Amino acid sequence: MAKNNMSKLAKREEKLAYRLLLPTVLILVLIALYPLGSVFYTSFTDKTFAGADKETQFIGLENYKELLSITIKELPPILDENGKQKIDPKTNEPMYERAIRILPREPRRYKELNQFTLFGKRYVIGATDPNFISAIWNTLVFTVISVALETVLGLAIALVVNSNFKGRGIMRTVMLVPWAVITVVSAKMWEGMLQPNRIGFFNTVLDKLGIGNGQIAFLTTEGLQLPSIIAVDVWKTTPFMALLILAGLQLIPDTLYEAAEIDGASKLRQFFTITLPMLKPTIAVALVFRTLDALRVFDVFQVLLSSRKYSMATYNYFQLIGNRNMGLASAIGVIIFIFISIFAVIYIRMLGVDTDER
Incomplete structure (x- = not known):
């Protein structure tokens, strides 16, 4: 009998605790979770800041693709009439094709981020938003x-x-x-x-x-x-x-x-x-x-x-x-x-x- 009374008391205390925590949870939802959720949703749209001239469209992951898309392409060497790679007379380094000609432009335009050499070959890292x-x-x-x-x-x-x-x-x-x-x-x-x-x-x-x-x-x-x-x-x-x-x-x-x-x-x-x-x-x-x-x-x-x-x-x-x-x-x-x-x-x-x- 005493055990049942203790169990009922514990349950009442638990319910009271939830009721007391409810205002805090609601405030947390209003000042933290709602703004966070709003930012997550907006990130999937093309919304314009401080502008009502354009209707907001849902565009899915396009913003993330625009920010994070990266590609790596090999830069072909520039050859002379004898088929040998040209040397830059100013820097005395081998010459390669310009990155802008190698990086893809469709469906997104990639811009040069960096270049590196690996196993004697020259590569360019391209990004849609370097x-x-x-x-x-x-x-x-x-x-x-x-x-x-x-x-x-x-x-x-x-x-x-x-x-x-x-x-x-x-x-x-x-x-x-x-x-x-x-x-x-x-x-x-x-x-x-x-x-x-x-x-x-x-x-x-x-x-x-x-x-x-x-x-x-x-x-x-x-x-x-x-x-x-x-x-x-x-x-x-x-x-x-x-x-x-x-x-x-x-x-x-x-x-x-x-x-x-x-x-x-x-x-x-x-x-x-x-x-x-x-x-x-x-x-x-x-x-x-x-x-x-x-x-x-x-x-x-x-x-x-x-x-x-x-x-x-x-x-x-x-x-x-x-x-x-x-x-x-x-x-x-x-x-x-x-x-x-x-x-x-x-x-x-x-x-x-x-x-x-x-």
């Missing part, structure tokens, strides 16, 4: 390198400020200053420091050290653009990672370290056997949050590089505002969402974070 493929590459490189650096540096800073030393409170406050600065403001600050002459801080310092000529164009030289953007982001966001990891360190009981010291474990062994395993859930959360931000990075790219080099988010902005192509922009948004989901799952699997074990 700017977006480049934007994906730029975003992934930016994400992987910046998040890795920020995690390592953030862990190091968190370990330092978690130890006992004089002025620890001031250090914890000071380390948050870069993160507290608005991203656009910090990007503008770095833009001034990266000026391609001796007005820029870095050119001045490098010139004093005898490196370069004081005219290094950090933001216009192809090979220096991404490293410059990554440096700006690492400076600003490392304190955020340090703060999250520091919170995880505060949850590790001191008794574990005391027991390890009694057993004769060194500081390095304590780090790998106690600190890192206990920090796995915290690091997983930090990586997910930071990767989410990095994959949809907009402000740093837009302020410092504008249209010289796109991230996925800045190219999304270009298509939506510049070309008013809302359908294509929505498809880019969906692709960003998919990338974020993939990274989140990878982190959780790799770090072994399982809610059933906690």
Whole structure:
């Protein structure tokens, strides 16, 4: 009898819990799921942004095909009258047919993305939208390198400020200053420091050290653009990672370290056997949050590089505002969402974070 009463009480409590959660679920549907579903639907249309002159048509996967279609074609060598491959007198390199003549134009026009040589043959990679493929590459490189650096540096800073030393409170406050600065403001600050002459801080310092000529164009030289953007982001966001990891360190009981010291474990062994395993859930959360931000990075790219080099988010902005192509922009948004989901799952699997074990 008592068992039945407990069972009825549990069921009533369960129903009450569902009723209490219902408003939260409805709000979540309105502010999150509905907009997400709307973006998914729009990505299958040719909808125009801020325009009523064109009727929206359902076009299926055409936007995704336009963004992601890639082809690889072999470039035939240019031969002379003797049947030998011509050599460019300026570069002293073998000459090949122009990519524009080889890449298909129907049913979609492919443009040159890159070229490479394999087993003595020359190939061209063509894409229907090479700017977006480049934007994906730029975003992934930016994400992987910046998040890795920020995690390592953030862990190091968190370990330092978690130890006992004089002025620890001031250090914890000071380390948050870069993160507290608005991203656009910090990007503008770095833009001034990266000026391609001796007005820029870095050119001045490098010139004093005898490196370069004081005219290094950090933001216009192809090979220096991404490293410059990554440096700006690492400076600003490392304190955020340090703060999250520091919170995880505060949850590790001191008794574990005391027991390890009694057993004769060194500081390095304590780090790998106690600190890192206990920090796995915290690091997983930090990586997910930071990767989410990095994959949809907009402000740093837009302020410092504008249209010289796109991230996925800045190219999304270009298509939506510049070309008013809302359908294509929505498809880019969906692709960003998919990338974020993939990274989140990878982190959780790799770090072994399982809610059933906690």
